[in-house]
Each structure stands twice: as structure tokens, then as C-alpha cells.
Amino acid sequence: MVKNAVEIRGLRVRRGARPVLDGLELRIGGGVTGLLGPSGCGKSTLMRCLVGVQRTRAGTVSIFGEAAGSRPLRDRVGYVTQAASVYDDLTVAENLRFFARVLGVDSGEVDRVVEAVDLARSRDQVVGRLSGGQRSRASLAVALLGSPDLLVLDEPTVGLDPVLREDLWALFHRLADAGTAVFVSSHVMDEAERCHRLLLMRDGRIIADGSPDDIKREAQADSIDAAFLAIVRRDA
Numbered sequence: 703m704v705k706n707a708v709e710i711r712g713l714r715v716r717r718g719a720r721p722v723l724d725g726l727e728l729r730i731g732g733g734v735t736g737l738l739g740p741s742g743c744g745k746s747t748l749m750r751c752l753v754g755v756q757r758t759r760a761g762t763v764s765i766f767g768e769a770a771g772s773r774p775l776r777d778r779v780g781y782v783t784q785a786a787s788v789y790d791d792l793t794v795a796e797n798l799r800f801f802a803r804v805l806g807v808d809s810g811e812v813d814r815v816v817e818a819v820d821l822a823r824s825r826d827q828v829v830g831r832l833s834g835g836q837r838s839r840a841s842l843a844v845a846l847l848g849s850p851d852l853l854v855l856d857e858p859t860v861g862l863d864p865v866l867r868e869d870l871w872a873l874f875h876r877l878a879d880a881g882t883a884v885f886v887s888s889h890v891m892d893e894a895e896r897c898h899r900l901l902l903m904r905d906g907r908i909i910a911d912g913s914p915d916d917i918k919r920e921a922q923a924d925s926i927d928a929a930f931l932a933i934v935r936r937d938a
């Protein structure tokens with residue numbers, strides 16, 4: 703298992719007029735790490751920092767010992783944003799061949815990632831005609847090109863039905879079992895239980911960090927929802 707995929711020190715970010723992250727310290731290792739918190743708390747901002755697309759005011763973000771966004775990390779980090787990142791007018795396979803060329807990844811990878819996300823039967827379908835869940839999996843397939851060591855997934859299950867969410871979480875676990883560090887955000891509290899390690903975020907701060915069971919025990923709560931509320935109250 704990867705020990706130190708991500709190391710963040712003293713990270714400060716402003717977006718618009720307000721500070722979003724103010725001196726954040728965080729280390730992330732292997733397995734599935736979940737980032738949960740209410741809308742606007744700074745989850746996407748943190749993820750953008752990990753992939754090196756967010757302007758920062760202070761601090762450092764290193765991924766496998768390299769500066770976030772730097773060239774050596776190009777095919778070691780996969781990123782799926784909330785916005786669809788595949789072209790509607792191309793088929794699944796055409797999208798993947800295109801992105802494989804852009805990333806300089808062998809085109810043989812296309813078959814592997816199509817299988818990994820269970821889209822083999824839809825590989826020749828135009829993305830614009832896929833269901834929401836299939837589209838999400840097509841975006842995820844792009845992020846898997848080149849077998850990244852770290853996968854950053856920004857609310858990948860938003861808008862999906864429970865069955866599709868279940869399938870995606872099973873996939874995250876398969877990837878983590880195979881050695882990829884998976885960092886996934888959500889604002890759906892019931893998804894928290896599926897993470898090896900959970901980070902609860904509020905107003906840009908990590909207010910709890912541990913396994914779901916540890917967090918519930920510590921907060922003396924029987925659900926992550928209740929734990930979050932208890933921690934927020936205690937914090938106030």
C-alpha cells in the first residue's frame with residue numbers, strides 16, 4: 703500500500719474574496735480516502751490543488767514527492783471533475799483513443815480501461831447517448847489511462863442511482879486493492895461508510911480524520927451524519 707501519496711503543508715487558497723483553505727496540513731496514503739463535507743466547504747478546491755490547477759497563496763502540495771501538477775506526475779495522477787470530460791459526439795472508444803494519444807499512452811490501454819469500468823458492451827456507442835452512469839464511467843476510464851498511482855475523483859457519484867453508485871464504489875475498491883490511492887469526495891454521508899479513511903471537512907478545515915468506525919466511536923454517534931453534527935457542535 704502507498705504510504706505517502708500526498709503531502710500538504712500550510713496550504714492557503716483564496717477564491718474570489720474569501721479564504722477557502724487557511725493553512726491546511728494533510729497526508730494521504732493508499733486505500734480509499736473519502737473527503738466529505740457540505741457544499742461549498744472547499745472539497746473541489748482541495749482536489750484542484752492536488753492536480754495542480756488551483757492557484758495557491760502559500761504552502762506546498764507534493765504528490766509522490768513531486769510538486770503537484772509537475773511533469774513527472776503527468777500520467778501518475780488521474781482526475782475526474784464534476785463536469786463531463788468526454789466528448790458527446792465521439793464513441794467511448796474514440797474518446798479513449800483520443801485521450802490516449804494526448805497523454806502519450808499506448809492505445810492498447812483503451813481495451814483495459816474499457817473493461818475496468820465495465821463499458822465493453824458500450825464501447826462503440828456515442829457518449830451523448832449513454833446514461834448518466836455510463837457517462838461517469840467513461841470519464842473515469844479516461845482518468846484510468848496510463849494506470850495512475852493516484853486517482854482524484856470529485857463527487858463521481860453525484861446524480862447516480864443507488865445501484866450505479868454501488869457499482870462505482872466496488873470499482874474504487876478494486877482499484878485501491880490493486881495499489882492505486884483513491885481520493886474521492888462526496889457530500890452524501892452514507893457513502894462515507896465505504897471509505898477506509900474518512901476526512902470530514904467544514905469551512906476548509908478537516909474536523910475529523912479516521913476510519914468511519916473510529917469517527918463514529920469518537921463522536922459517540924451511530925451514523926456519520928450524526929457524528930458530523932456532534933463534531934460541529936463540539937467545535938462551535
Ligand SMILES: Nc1ncnc2c1ncn2[C@@H]1O[C@H](COP(=O)(O)OP(=O)(O)OP(=O)(O)O)[C@@H](O)[C@H]1O
Nearest residue numbers: 717718722739740741742743744745746747748889
Ligand atoms: N471560481 C470561483 N470563484 C470564486 N469563488 C469560488 C469559485 N469556485 C468556488 N468558489 C468558492 O470557494 C468555496 C469552496 O468551493 P468548492 O467548490 O471548493 O466547494 P465544494 O466543497 O467542492 O462544494 P460542492 O460540494 O458544492 O462542489 C465556496 O465558497 C465557493 O463559493
